[in-house]
Amino acid sequence: MQTIGRILAVTTVAAAAFGLGGCGSDDSGGTITSTTADSSAAPGQTAPAASKGRECTADDIDVQGGFGEAPQITLPDDCDPPKRLVTEDLVPGSGPGAAPGQQLTMNYALVTWSDKQKLDSSFDRGEPFELTLGDGMVIPGWEQGLEGVQQGARRLLIIPPDLGYGAGGNGVKPNETLVFVTDAVSVPRG
Numbered sequence: 001m002q003t004i005g006r007i008l009a010v011t012t013v014a015a016a017a018f019g020l021g022g023c024g025s026d027d028s029g030g031t032i033t034s035t036t037a038d039s040s041a042a043p044g045q046t047a048p049a050a051s052k053g054r055e056c057t058a059d060d061i062d063v064q065g066g067f068g069e070a071p072q073i074t075l076p077d078d079c080d081p082p083k084r085l086v087t088e089d090l091v092p093g094s095g096p097g098a099a100p101g102q103q104l105t106m107n108y109a110l111v112t113w114s115d116k117q118k119l120d121s122s123f124d125r126g127e128p129f130e131l132t133l134g135d136g137m138v139i140p141g142w143e144q145g146l147e148g149v150q151q152g153a154r155r156l157l158i159i160p161p162d163l164g165y166g167a168g169g170n171g172v173k174p175n176e177t178l179v180f181v182t183d184a185v186s187v188p189r190g
Helices: 003-008 012-018 140-145
Strands: 031-033 062-064 072-074 086-091 103-112 117-121 129-132 154-159 178-186
Touching (some): 140 154
Antiparallel strands (some): 086 154, 103 129
């Protein structure tokens, strides 16, 4: 089984537990932030590391490379991972935005917050990932974070544990914050 199956697949129970929610967009058309509740450590987990005094934003993440190129993602050391889903288009797309029920073709690279290491990349395999938005085959952070993405867009997703894998881990550390850079290779035009 490919790594993407472990990283993006969610069980029916998890999809039902998290539900699907929409994202709001600011007036600038750039950053989209969900209104999801703050994530917290699961019972029995160790206390989180000492706070650095502020939550990171999309602007704190350094992404090098353009659409279609494997991105180089650098995470900061001077801020805490966001507690809410953060999305930002790094490269704008065109055409209609993705909606639930549409089949998308995406390239992605994943870096885990705790160790700042690349865990998975479809760019490296040369095989984009296909999904149907809203059918529960990916983590809630992708379901929410890819809504409205346009073909040709490069979108940053910073996904808190409650919209990723939570305490379960599913191939990543428990309560891990996930940082994806995604390229929308194909979004239906109608």
